[in-house]
Amino acid sequence: MAKAVLVDIPKCVGCGGCSVACKLWNELDWDPYGNMKTPKDTAEEPNNGLWPEEWTSINQYDLDKDGETVRRYVKTQCLHCEDPACASACFSKAIQKLPEGPVVYNQDLCVGCRYCMLACPFDMLRYEWQKAIPGIRKCQMCPTRVANNMEPACTSVCPTGALKFGERDELLAEAKAIIKENGYIDKVFGEEEVGGTSWLYISDTPFEEMRFRTDVTTRPLPSYTDKYMKATPIVGVGWAAVLAGLYVYNNKDKDPLD
């Protein structure tokens, strides 16, 4: 069954343990860019704090809620869509959705066209621009751990219960119960967005104030192009047949051209 992670935003205290666990498990560089950034800095970066060696970023938002300022931390990473646009956009199958949930990338199949980066509805993919032989870098949702009935590195270390790993449908039910109980905003971000994601977010502050793309369609993005791709071979062959017919007809009583 498809696994998922539920992020209970108000429960997060911004300790950063999850990103440390991510670095350790995935053997990412600690600070290749040489400058320590605060969660407030990363929240303001154009790339949401995500870099080739930063697969997850804890971003801090100070928001106004009922007249007082509240501090919220949003763990940001690939949302692992149920029907991922990046995987459908990849022309060499370098990105695949695993049945357990993770959307994984294989550099051995990657040409490096970066169409996936533009297709991603949440702009979560990063590229190794500084390398001579670059690849896409993003959260893989610890696929080997998940496949062996373990939870991802990040959720396994969360001390507050802000990150919860489990079956997607069970987590959805739990999320709705939490929303009702705590008076959160009545929405599970990721339940229906682009056809659903494996990472689900609930919050007591508006999602759009924390850089969530709330205007996104609920239709799976691959469905926008799959009819076109299915029709292409038929249209191509049909068109070639029409051309052949026209060619024969128009050349019937004429001298061939040179």
Add this chain to the structure above:
Amino acid sequence: MEIITKKNRTRWQFKMTPARGIMLFLALAALAVVVVRLIFGLGATTNLNDQWPWGLWISFDVLLGVALAGGGYGVALVVYVLRRDRFYPIARTAMLTSLLGYVIVVLGLLIEVGQWFYFWKPFVSWGHASVLFEVFWCISMYTVIQFIEFGEIGTKKIFRGAHKYIKKAMPVLLIIGIALPTLHQSSLGELFYIMVGKVDPLWWSPLLPVFFLLSSFFVGAGMIIVESRLSERAVGHKVETSVFRGLAKISGGVMILYLILKIGDMAVRGTFANAFAFDLQSVLFLCEIVFGCLIPIIIAFSSLGKTRNGLLWFGILTVSGVVLNRFNVLFTGMGGYLNRFGGSYFPAWTEFIVSLGLVSMACLAYLFVVENFNVLGHKSDKAKKEEQVEIKIYPSTATYEQAGK
């Protein structure tokens, strides 16, 4: 045409002029940048970043290169399939330009992708849900087909034994060579359809593939007129005005269809307000429609289209319109979205050098081919023609040099 010469050995010629010298310089400079790119990567040679993974090279070399090279398949359709024989004189040059255009596109793509040495992966690992998969297959197959098509001329001079086989295969090659570009020209538009909510509604539409296909077809005439006028000065080969006018009318007809579809699409999706908001997007969109479509239509169907200069303007405006359109889809269309959290992109000088260098390479290759293969003069007697070309080339290039100074 029969085989050109008897026993004399194959002769090659290439005349250097200042203009060609500049192009050679640009081509070499581009090669130098390519070397740096291959050793140090895209970060060292481009301003691409995670907000802007596609930039000048993709838009210029691929979106635009493919569109501008689109004249080849259009002319092949009109001349060989529909047998409008009066356009025969420009068929070969149009198809040659198209071939060279595609070679440049393929070279441009090769340095553009991150793991260029894996360019063949989609041949073995089929990501057939991707629109890019279709583009990749069609462009690579079409480039090969065009090489063989050109072989019909090439084998009159070299590898002569293959000539009769290629000649036999020509009908099949021509038909595949029209079907493939029809598919990938439209697919280049469809590429953007999956970026739902990212592209400005002025350009994002279910009809993207139709718009890309139609514009690649109608820009063909414009390109042929512009490049014929250029090569008229460079190699002294003059195409009759009536041919240009006929092309402009076909192209103008398709433009009218394009315009009707565009307006219909805007009406259905309710984007008239966006078009007349007179912000950056709207102004550039209106420029594209008015200068790239409306005015060329007027030229094509009025007395303006009877003069060589009027037709040249038709060509220049049409080509600029499609250039603007392709840049608009990527840069203007996506700028609002990609820059909303402070992203930015402007091409590095090295990116400009590579794009200019690639175009220079194509021009030099074109000049070399028309001077050495029987591309331009079809009907003339073989021996006389060889002489004519040689006599003609030198004085006219001399005039061109002087004009250049």
